[in-house]
Amino acid sequence: MPGLGLTSVCMNKTVSFSKHSVNVFFHILTKCNLSCRHCYINPSQHGNEILPIETIINWLGAFTNTNKKANLIFLGGEPTLHPELGHAVKAAKQMGYASVTIDTNGYLFCDILTKITPDDVDFISFSLDGATKKTNDRIRGDGCYDTCISGIKQAVRRKFNTSLIFTISNENVHELSLMPPLIKDLGIDRFFIQVIGMRGKSAKPKKDRLQVDRNTWLSLIPAVAAQAADMGITVTYPKVFLNNSDVFECAGRVADNYFIFPNGRVYRCPLCEDYPIHSFEFIDNRLKKRSKITEEDLFALDIAEGCVMNKLVQPDNLSYNKDGTPGYKIACCLLKEEVPGVKSNKKGTPC
Ligand code: SF4
Numbered sequence: 129m130p131g132l133g134l135t136s137v138c139m140n141k142t143v144s145f146s147k148h149s150v151n152v153f154f155h156i157l158t159k160c161n162l163s164c165r166h167c168y169i170n171p172s173q174h175g176n177e178i179l180p181i182e183t184i185i186n187w188l189g190a191f192t193n194t195n196k197k198a199n200l201i202f203l204g205g206e207p208t209l210h211p212e213l214g215h216a217v218k219a220a221k222q223m224g225y226a227s228v229t230i231d232t233n234g235y236l237f238c239d240i241l242t243k244i245t246p247d248d249v250d251f252i253s254f255s256l257d258g259a260t261k262k263t264n265d266r267i268r269g270d271g272c273y274d275t276c277i278s279g280i281k282q283a284v285r286r287k288f289n290t291s292l293i294f295t296i297s298n299e300n301v302h303e304l305s306l307m308p309p310l311i312k313d314l315g316i317d318r319f320f321i322q323v324i325g326m327r328g329k330s331a332k333p334k335k336d337r338l339q340v341d342r343n344t345w346l347s348l349i350p351a352v353a354a355q356a357a358d359m360g361i362t363v364t365y366p367k368v369f370l371n372n373s374d375v376f377e378c379a380g381r382v383a384d385n386y387f388i389f390p391n392g393r394v395y396r397c398p399l400c401e402d403y404p405i406h407s408f409e410f411i412d413n414r415l416k417k418r419s420k421i422t423e424e425d426l427f428a429l430d431i432a433e434g435c436v437m438n439k440l441v442q443p444d445n446l447s448y449n450k451d452g453t454p455g456y457k458i459a460c461c462l463l464k465e466e467v468p469g470v471k472s473n474k475k476g477t478p479c
């Protein structure tokens with residue numbers, strides 16, 4: 129990649145899993161105004177409910193009665209379609225959540241920016257899947273690019289901390305290196321690069337492969353992250369590929385992550401979300417552990433390829449040596465690399 133600064137690569141650090149914090153990813157509804165091509169929301173598995181504010185507050189309370197630091201991300205669907213999102217954000221802070229983030233497609237419904245202040249929320253995170261209108265709108269829908277850029281500008285103008293999530297696939301990887309200058313120009317604080325998961329709509333059979341291959345990933349992502357870091361932007365991206373000598377850890381075994389859906393299902397692993405194998409469930413507003421067989425029975429399996437769920441739901445990213453052994457391991461999808469922005473002293477985010 130000519131022209132990409134690499135001075136920050138040496139500052140990469142793997143963000144270790146921690147048992148001292150709880151990360152809550154709360155889908156408060158599945159309704160959305162968009163219909164993105166890679167949407168992972170699966171209403172038949174996640175429900176169609178718009179959770180009442182009383183239920184949201186009740187469920188939030190299930191993760192704060194510990195001595196662990198609790199981080200919260202509000203998701204949907206599009207969470208700003210929930211008329212009580214502002215109330216939920218303020219309630220979460222009052223309940224002791226150490227950080228609160230809103231992930232949005234940028235439409236910022238219900239005048240959300242007037243319902244909360246920069247003190248109420250740690251980050252507003254915008255999803256954009258192309259550096260150009262053509263690429264982004266092909267994936268996310270007509271008009272989405274302009275609306276999202278306008279939403280980012282409004283949030284920055286009002287002094288909210290902002291981040292941007294770019295979900296990489298073969299449909300937009302060619303524009304990744306254009307993202308750091310765009311992010312810098314918009315005044316966004318943090319850049320999250322995501323790998324597309326084969327779940328929801330992406331799991332449906334397709335003519336072309338969506339996930340970028342290992343060589344492309346390893347040659348491109350660290351270089352673009354370094355380029356962004358040199359511009360002062362802190363970057364987080366999934367590790368994805370481990371060498372055989374690297375230690376593999378499953379977050380389902382060693383960390384405390386909870387992915388909550390409006391039908392009450394609570395997963396520990398995002399790759400399990402298309403299947404009724406959730407670890408917990410809210411029943412009558414109480415968080416109940418489910419009996420076998422759940423995703424936790426899969427986390428316990430040790431395989432040479434690393435992540436069990438990866439092998440089950442998206443094995444195309446694996447490759448094998450002539451003797452049948454895996455060429456490398458696939459990391460937990462929750463294992464991240466972080467490259468701090470040079471001269472950046474902004475607040476960190478929860479995950
Ligand atoms: S904005 Fe999010 S929830 Fe809405 S369709 Fe796109 S990926 Fe799905």
Ligand code: SF4
Pocket residue numbers: 377378379380381396397398399426427434435436437438459460461462
């Ligand atoms: S992605 Fe794989 S390694 Fe991570 S929690 Fe799920 S099963 Fe475990």
